[in-house]
Amino acid sequence: MKLITGNAPHLRSKDTTSKIMTDVIIALIPALIGAWYFFGFYAFFLAILGALVGELFELFIMRYLRKDKNFVPNGSAAVTGILLAMNVSPATPWWIMIIGLIFALGIAKHAFGGLGMNIFNPALAGRAFLLVSFPVHMTTWYKPALSFSKWVDIQTTATPLAILKEKGFSHINVSYGDLFFGNRAGSIGETSVLLLLIGFIYLVVKGRIKLMIPLTYVGTVFLMSSIFYFANPERFGTPLFHILSGGLMLGALFMATDMVTSPMTPRGQAIFGVGCGVMTLLIRYFAGYPEGVSLSILLMNGFVPLIDRFTQPRIFGEVKS
Amino acid sequence: MKLATFKGGVHPPERKELTKDSPIQRAPIPEKVVVFMQQHAGAPAKPIVEAGQKVKTGQIIGEPGGFISAYVHSPVTGTVVEIKKLSNIIFGRAVDAVVIQREGEDDWELLPHGDFEKFSKDELLENIKKAGIVGLGGAMFPTHVKLNPPQDKKIDTLIINGAECEPYLTIDHRMMLEKNEEILVGIKIVKKILGVQNVYIGIEENKKDAIEFLKEKWKGQVIVVPLKTKYPQGAEKQLIYAVTQRKVPQGGLPMDVGVVVQNVSTMYAIKEAIIDGKPLIERGLTITGEAINKPGNWWVRIGTPISWIIENLGQGFKNGIENVKILMGGPMMGIPINNIDTPIVKGNNGITTLIPEELRGTFCIRCSYCVYVCPMGLQPYLLDLLGKKKRYDEAAQIGLLDCIECGSCTYICPAKVEHVKTIKLAKKVYRALRGGEK
Numbered sequence: 063m064k065l066i067t068g069n070a071p072h073l074r075s076k077d078t079t080s081k082i083m084t085d086v087i088i089a090l091i092p093a094l095i096g097a098w099y100f101f102g103f104y105a106f107f108l109a110i111l112g113a114l115v116g117e118l119f120e121l122f123i124m125r126y127l128r129k130d131k132n133f134v135p136n137g138s139a140a141v142t143g144i145l146l147a148m149n150v151s152p153a154t155p156w157w158i159m160i161i162g163l164i165f166a167l168g169i170a171k172h173a174f175g176g177l178g179m180n181i182f183n184p185a186l187a188g189r190a191f192l193l194v195s196f197p198v199h200m201t202t203w204y205k206p207a208l209s210f211s212k213w214v215d216i217q218t219t220a221t222p223l224a225i226l227k228e229k230g231f232s233h234i235n236v237s238y239g240d241l242f243f244g245n246r247a248g249s250i251g252e253t254s255v256l257l258l259l260i261g262f263i264y265l266v267v268k269g270r271i272k273l274m275i276p277l278t279y280v281g282t283v284f285l286m287s288s289i290f291y292f293a294n295p296e297r298f299g300t301p302l303f304h305i306l307s308g309g310l311m312l313g314a315l316f317m318a319t320d321m322v323t324s325p326m327t328p329r330g331q332a333i334f335g336v337g338c339g340v341m342t343l344l345i346r347y348f349a350g351y352p353e354g355v356s357l358s359i360l361l362m363n364g365f366v367p368l369i370d371r372f373t374q375p376r377i378f379g380e381v382k383s
Numbered sequence: 384m385k386l387a388t389f390k391g392g393v394h395p396p397e398r399k400e401l402t403k404d405s406p407i408q409r410a411p412i413p414e415k416v417v418v419f420m421q422q423h424a425g426a427p428a429k430p431i432v433e434a435g436q437k438v439k440t441g442q443i444i445g446e447p448g449g450f451i452s453a454y455v456h457s458p459v460t461g462t463v464v465e466i467k468k469l470s471n472i473i474f475g476r477a478v479d480a481v482v483i484q485r486e487g488e489d490d491w492e493l494l495p496h497g498d499f500e501k502f503s504k505d506e507l508l509e510n511i512k513k514a515g516i517v518g519l520g521g522a523m524f525p526t527h528v529k530l531n532p533p534q535d536k537k538i539d540t541l542i543i544n545g546a547e548c549e550p551y552l553t554i555d556h557r558m559m560l561e562k563n564e565e566i567l568v569g570i571k572i573v574k575k576i577l578g579v580q581n582v583y584i585g586i587e588e589n590k591k592d593a594i595e596f597l598k599e600k601w602k603g604q605v606i607v608v609p610l611k612t613k614y615p616q617g618a619e620k621q622l623i624y625a626v627t628q629r630k631v632p633q634g635g636l637p638m639d640v641g642v643v644v645q646n647v648s649t650m651y652a653i654k655e656a657i658i659d660g661k662p663l664i665e666r667g668l669t670i671t672g673e674a675i676n677k678p679g680n681w682w683v684r685i686g687t688p689i690s691w692i693i694e695n696l697g698q699g700f701k702n703g704i705e706n707v708k709i710l711m712g713g714p715m716m717g718i719p720i721n722n723i724d725t726p727i728v729k730g731n732n733g734i735t736t737l738i739p740e741e742l743r744g745t746f747c748i749r750c751s752y753c754v755y756v757c758p759m760g761l762q763p764y765l766l767d768l769l770g771k772k773k774r775y776d777e778a779a780q781i782g783l784l785d786c787i788e789c790g791s792c793t794y795i796c797p798a799k800v801e802h803v804k805t806i807k808l809a810k811k812v813y814r815a816l817r818g819g820e821k
Contacts, residue, residue: 063700066708066739067719069804071790073395073550077797079745136745178746178798272751326751326762370765377782378390378620378759379630 079177082321083137085270087113089261090144090316096257097250100206101152102216105250108159109147116143116163123172138177142166145185148251148312149356150192153202153218161195162188182363183323186356203247221247223308223352231299241306252312262315271319274331275338279314280305282339290347298347310342313355323363330366330373337362386588387625388611391758393791395550395614395715397589398671401678403553407561407667409682410696412485416458416686417726418444419471420479423517424524425451427478436463440489441662443513444481453525454515458664458684461486472720473711473728480726483686496660499572507576507657514656515663515729520544520555520617520646521712523730526653529643530576536638538577542626543570543584544646545593546610546617549713552733554669555647557680559586559593562651563600569650570605572657577643583626584647587612614715615789619644621758633785648732663729670697672736674707683727689734690723700736710735715790744799753792753802759785763792763802770809775816778809786810 090109098106120139124130146163166188174180193200205219222241225233236246244254251258265271283304290298304310309317318324318338325331338358345354421427426449432438438457445455461484469480494513502510512527532538543566547555558566570582582605586594589612598607608626610616620631622644629640637644648666655661664685671678675697683692689709693699700707710717711731727734753763761782769778783806792802 063704064706065719065721065723066706067721068708068739069793069801069807070717070788071395071715071794071803072708072710072717072719072735072737072739073714073794074740074742074799075393075395075795075797077795078743078799079748079797082748082750082797134743138748176746178748321748321750324749326749326754326764374762374781375754375760377633377761377785378624379633379635379785380760381632 079138080136082270083141085265085268086141086316087137087144089265090148090251092257092260093148093251093254093312094144096244096254097148097152099208099210100244100253101204101250102207102209105152108150108154108156108250109144111156112143112147112159112163113140114143115160116140116167119164119167120172123168124176128172128176136177139167142171142184142188145251145316146188149185149189149249149309149317151200151202152204152250154192154196154199158192158196158199162192165191178322180322181366182360183317183320186317186360186363189356190360205247206245206253208245219247221308221352222303223346226299226303227346227352230296231303232296234299234303238302238306241303246307249309249312252309255306255311258311258315272321272324272331274328275319275324275335276314278332278335279318279338280310282336283310283343286340286343290343304343304346308346308353309355313342313359314338317356318359318362323366325366325369325373327370327373327375329375330369333369333373334362334366337365386611387585387608388613388616389621389624389758391756391760391791392613392615392621393756393794394612395794397612398551399553399556399589401551401671402669402680403556405557405679407554407557407680407682410684410687410692412459412489412684413687413691414485415464415688416483416485416684417469417688417724418455418458418481418483418686419469419726419728420445420455420481421471421474422455422523422685422728422730423453424522425449425453428452428455430466430479430481432463432466432481434463434465437461438463438483439492441492441494441664451525451528453517454513454662456515456662456664457481457483458686459483459485460488460490470722472718472725473730491661493660494656494662496656496658499568499575499657502657504576507572510657511653513662514652516649516652516656517663517729518646519648519652519666519730519732521716521730521732523728526645526649529645530573532638532643537641538579538638538643539641540581540583540627540643541570541573541577541579542622542642542644543582543605543650544617544619544622544644545584545586545590546622547590548587548612548614548616548618549715549717549733550614551671551735552669552713553671554667554680554732556590556593558647558651558667559590559597563597565654566647566650567601567604568658569652569654572653573643573645573650579643582606583608585610585616585622585626587616614791615758615787618758618787618789620787666729666731668727668731669733671733673738674700674704674736676701685729686726688724688726689720692727692734693723693736697736704738706739708737708739710737715794716788742799747798747800750797752795752797756791756795758789758791759787761786763806764800766809767800767802767805770805775809775813779813783809783813
């Protein structure tokens with residue numbers, strides 16, 4: 063018999079990084095099935111492709127470029143792949159998404175040191191890269207098909223946020239119900255608020271979410287858009303419209319809450335959420351793009367080290383100075 | 384009713400069912416004992432016996448080596464075989480150990496004893512010192528020092544620690560059920576020494592029988608405070624906060640908020656010393672874990688080798704076990720031994736045998752679970768990072784020295800980061816680099 067030593071504590075929770083990643087993937091499944099229904103099988107296929115290619119590419123990076131013989135896939139690359147697919151238009155050719163994924167994992171994640179070290183959310187960095195590289199593909203949008211059949215006729219259309227930006231609130235042709243259930247043009251995984259919320263509740267129950275972020279993010283958007291609404295309803299639209307449209311829910315529930323790229327303390331998470339909310343609306347209202355969720359989260363990602371520094375928790379028994 | 388508790392903490396599997404219903408039995412006395420000269424915080428004791436010398440049970444064999452130090456007594460009647468340097472895993476250095484061969488039954492050498500009312504405060508403290516009593520919860524701080532705070536510290540509250548938040552261990556639980564009268568005498572003695580009126584005992588709610596029992600038995604004398612079952616509920620600062628809502632200031636001690644905390648087993652040892660004149664040469668401990676055949680609670684002489692305990696009291700290891708982790712203490716803060724003949728010391732509240740598991744981790748994924756569970760409000764992930772990068776000064780600025788090493792962060796970590804390991808090392812290096820400064 064051999065005596066094993068080691069360091070306390072000698073009991074460890076059964077929780078692992080892979081389990082967290084698995085939970086995130088499970089939480090995304092309702093929205094992915096929704097994507098199939100709204101935009102056809104191809105949209106669903108892109109997400110699966112993203113997950114598989116992501117894992118394989120990360121395995122390649124770890125084994126052959128970073129020469130880590132002991133690396134075992136942990137599911138984080140699959141999460142990135144699925145989230146990237148959910149953040150692109152259903153009109154995106156599969157090879158374009160793969161290019162984005164290679165940028166996301168190769169540059170945004172592993173060039174920064176890999177899992178846990180990256181400053182920017184890899185999926186959003188990949189999306190930003192694609193947006194500047196393939197602007198046409200990335201901004202062509204489909205009208206939802208509302209059918210699980212494999213091949214469906216598709217029509218291009220504008221997203222509600224683009225209509226708001228170009229024509230004004232009175233030209234919006236979808237109801238709040240459509241926005242909530244997902245019957246509108248948009249990125250693959252962003253359209254159905256309902257399905258995203260179902261996944262989100264799963265993550266909350268499992269304790270996988272830094273809850274302060276979605277609360278402050280959506281709360282800020284609500285408050286700020288209320289003020290602008292009273293200033294000019296036609297130009298700025300209603301608060302509810304801003305919360306339900308675009309990528310806000312996908313961003314606030316799943317992208318801004320990415321563990322690696324968000325602050326560590328509830329206070330820091332609140333600042334982060336408010337920052338994301340303000341930036342999102344500023345871009346939607348005044349910048350060239352109709353939608354600003356992904357750019358605002360990326361911007362706030364860059365502030366996380368600073369936020370962490372200034373929002374250190376109070377130590378037990380700390381004397382007021 | 385809302386249970387008293389603190390902010391943070393974790394809920395590891397309790398595994399107390401292995402031993403919580405087994406009464407404390409008296410173990411036979413081994414043929415040979417090995418008694419460390421350091422079984423207490425502070426300076427090691429100096430051996431005052433020689434090889435070949437006859438010793439009685441309870442005879443002093445080591446004298447304090449400083450102000451914060453303690454007497455050490457012979458746990459058996461017999462002959463000193465040798466005095467040798469032996470690696471003491473708890474303090475991480477080699478210290479003198481006295482090896483004694485037992486010869487026949489106990490022939491006691493007792494301290495002055497009798498009704499505690501007839502002793503003065505100073506006599507009581509002196510007898511506690513002479514009895515070699517230290518904190519039996521595990522910290523092993525000399526009790527006579529702890530019970531004699533400087534004049535300017537006004538103590539108004541005594542808290543008895545019956546939380547027993549460490550998984551697996553049940554000795555304090557059994558002590559409360561079986562030795563309540565003796566413990567109460569110990570409490571009365573300490574009350575007299577400290578001159579306090581408020582006495583509380585904090586007990587985790589998973590020991591409902593002990594809570595109800597003591598509420599009844601100690602009615603009007605000790606206030607029983609049921610505590611939420613949460614680790615580290617029995618950590619001194621967390622216990623004080625849960626019971627009194629007072630926060631021990633950073634870098635301070637319980638006496639800074641007028642509190643003294645004592646473990647239930649220490650109270651028993653004080654009663655034994657003052658009333659019966661018996662110095663601290665045996666204690667109750669839990670022998671438990673998945674690797675042995677018969678877990679249970681036992682009265683064991685200090686200096687008994689763990690190998691002997693496992694063989695004779697735990698009835699050996701289960702069949703087919705190849706690797707085993709043997710801990711002095713419970714699984715959260717226990718220290719793994721690297722030599723199976725390591726002897727029991729005063730602070731051993733348990734021997735936990737675990738079947739080790741392979742762990743595969745990743746880098747920190749910044750889930751922030753460690754920040755949420757830290758009972759001291761620290762950022763374990765950052766302390767770990769700074770410690771690994773040898774940036775000790777920065778670590779100290781964010782509370783390196785405030786860490787109580789409870790292990791909640793490392794327990795909860797999904798990436799299997801070993802924060803506590805890094806922090807312990809960083810503390811040592813920082814203190815060494817900073818010399819006498821705080």
